[in-house]
Amino acid sequence: GQQVMQIPQYQHVQEGEDFTTYCNSSTTLSNIQWYKQRPGGHPVFLIQLVKSGEVKKQKRLTFQFGEAKKNSSLHITATQNTDVGTYFCAGLRSGATNKLIFGTGTLLAVQP
Amino acid sequence: DTGVSQDPRHKITKRGQNVTFRCDPISEHNRLYWYRQTLGQGPEFLTYFQNEAQLEKSRLLSDRFSAERPKGSFSTLEIQRTEQGDSAMYLCASSLFSGNTIYFGEGSWLTVV
Numbered sequence: 001g002q003q004v005m006q007i008p009q010y011q012h013v014q015e016g017e018d019f020t021t022y023c024n025s026s027t028t029l030s031n032i033q034w035y036k037q038r039p040g041g042h043p044v045f046l047i048q049l050v051k052s053g054e055v056k057k058q059k060r061l062t063f064q065f066g067e068a069k070k071n072s073s074l075h076i077t078a079t080q081n082t083d084v085g086t087y088f089c090a091g092l093r094s095g096a097t098n099k100l101i102f103g104t105g106t107l108l109a110v111q112p
Numbered sequence: 113d114t115g116v117s118q119d120p121r122h123k124i125t126k127r128g129q130n131v132t133f134r135c136d137p138i139s140e141h142n143r144l145y146w147y148r149q150t151l152g153q154g155p156e157f158l159t160y161f162q163n164e165a166q167l168e169k170s171r172l173l174s175d176r177f178s179a180e181r182p183k184g185s186f187s188t189l190e191i192q193r194t195e196q197g198d199s200a201m202y203l204c205a206s207s208l209f210s211g212n213t214i215y216f217g218e219g220s221w222l223t224v225v
Binding site for chain 2: 004033035041042043044045048088090099100101102103104105
């Protein structure tokens with residue numbers, strides 16, 4: 001079945017450093033979505049990417065969708081304490097639009 | 113608050129008991145999803161409804177699990193004869209249409225003792 005892997009599983013950075021998480025799907029995706037989950041919380045939608053090679057920015061966050069629509073990345077510039085949490089990518093498999101398959105997640109810890 | 117709401121937020125039950133969770137999606141969202149999440153893992157798809165029709169079920173959804181959405185609005189997820197392995201957070205989500213953003217509720221934590 002479809003699998004979505006993320007690396008790294010865990011990242012510990014100093015406040016102000018940059019952070020990147022990578023997402024790879026075993027199948028081509030029709031779109032990819034990113035979610036953030038704070039400790040003890042629920043996944044909160046961040047962004048959706050649809051087009052091959054698409055790049056979107058939200059303040060310090062930059063999201064990319066690969067040309068082959070099988071991978072994606074999230075880059076955070078100058079991390080802050082408020083960025084702490086687990087970042088999940090979630091993909092919709094091409095031709096099957098019924099369910100999101102979530103990645104394994106990357107837990108970000110930010111040290112002041 | 114007009115987001116997805118779930119009830120109860122926390123449930124502790126003894127092994128072998130039945131539990132039921134309720135989800136109220138964002139109004140006018142015709143798609144409703146149930147996911148399960150265990151510690152350190154991403155949400156795993158369980159099932160999804162379009163209006164009142166249950167259109168897809170994961171193999172994770174054993175015979176002890178049943179979900180309904182009788183009037184196409186709220187949904188219930190029942191787990192019969194709970195086992196310790198059922199301990200997890202059960203997340204409900206809704207979306208307006210296929211491929212659209214899905215919005216999660218705060219989840220219902222189940223602990224089976």
